[in-house]
Amino acid sequence: MPGLMLNAELVEDEEQDVKDPMRHLMNTEDGLVTLPTNAAQLLSFLPEQSHLTAEGGILKLSFSHNWGSLPRPLNLSLTVDASPGCGGIAWPAGQILATYLIQQGPDYLRDRNILELGSGTGLVGLVAGLLGSTRTWITDLSILMPIMEQNIRLNELENRVFTSKLDWASPTSTNIPKPDLILAADCVYFEPAFPLLVDTLDSLATTHTEILFCYKKRRKADKRFFGMLKKKFSWKEIVDDPNRAAYNREAITLLRLSKLKDA
Numbered sequence: 001m002p003g004l005m006l007n008a009e010l011v012e013d014e015e016q017d018v019k020d021p022m023r024h025l026m027n028t029e030d031g032l033v034t035l036p037t038n039a040a041q042l043l044s045f046l047p048e049q050s051h052l053t054a055e056g057g058i059l060k061l062s063f064s065h066n067w068g069s070l071p072r073p074l075n076l077s078l079t080v081d082a083s084p085g086c087g088g089i090a091w092p093a094g095q096i097l098a099t100y101l102i103q104q105g106p107d108y109l110r111d112r113n114i115l116e117l118g119s120g121t122g123l124v125g126l127v128a129g130l131l132g133s134t135r136t137w138i139t140d141l142s143i144l145m146p147i148m149e150q151n152i153r154l155n156e157l158e159n160r161v162f163t164s165k166l167d168w169a170s171p172t173s174t175n176i177p178k179p180d181l182i183l184a185a186d187c188v189y190f191e192p193a194f195p196l197l198v199d200t201l202d203s204l205a206t207t208h209t210e211i212l213f214c215y216k217k218r219r220k221a222d223k224r225f226f227g228m229l230k231k232k233f234s235w236k237e238i239v240d241d242p243n244r245a246a247y248n249r250e251a252i253t254l255l256r257l258s259k260l261k262d263a
């Protein structure tokens with residue numbers, strides 16, 4: 001009975017998730033939150049970086065691009081620190097989404113309210129600030145606020161990028177203006193948070209909001225997230241990214257979500 005087997009596996013997965021929320025992101029040998037071992041292969045198209053993101057310290061990322069109006073390369077310094085949890089390191093999905101924003105260029109972000117969910121180090125939203133956006137909010141759990149604030153200061157983006165605590169369990173507490181663009185990278189990994197993330201997207205978005213969602217498939221239970229999502233949103237894979245084939249091989253996809261109807 002393969003169907004029953006699958007359900008039993010999903011139920012077990014769910015139970016384990018509640019006991020250990022970070023287990024899908026852990027290195028099983030030493031229990032540390034680390035990047036997947038195949039990240040080195042991904043790095044060939046990701047920004048040049050000073051060291052592996054899981055090592056802690058200040059990580060320097062250099063994004064190459066052809067925009068004459070921006071410094072070349074575009075450099076970002078990030079404090080990375082795995083001690084506050086998985087958000088303290090710069091995940092490949094975040095680097096992929098940041099790289100995509102750079103490809104779109106400064107005009108794409110101009111005069112838009114931008115909100116990033118589950119920002120971790122703030123990587124994606126900080127890149128929006130480096131591209132010239134003056135209205136970007138990077139959000140996460142309160143434990144990540146110090147690292148995000150430090151990263152804003154490190155990149156001198158205090159007048160462009162702002163932090164806000166936004167826990168998907170209580171998204172209405174935010175005082176951020178209604179976003180035109182929502183960004184989210186690698187936010188599907190903890191099953192009990194799936195409905196919270198869908199509800200957060202639902203409460204923040206209208207049918208006019210653009211949502212860029214970079215997703216790393218880790219396990220079968222992720223299907224449940226998309227089952228919940230499809231009740232409120234439709235989505236399409238972004239196909240104009242020249243790096244797409246390479247990250248698709250690593251089970252990462254970049255999606256554009258659209259809300260089905262306004263409340």
Ligand SMILES: C[S@@+](CC[C@H](N)C(=O)[O-])C[C@H]1O[C@@H](n2cnc3c(N)ncnc32)[C@H](O)[C@@H]1O
Pocket residue numbers: 085086087088089090091092093094095117118119120121123139140141144166167168169184185186187189193196
């Ligand atoms: C795998 S990390 C990705 C971080 C970052 N986006 C990146 O790509 O480097 C997942 C992020 O989701 C955040 N997160 C998890 N549950 C959350 C919740 N209930 N509310 C807000 N953020 C949450 C974590 O704190 C973490 O920063």
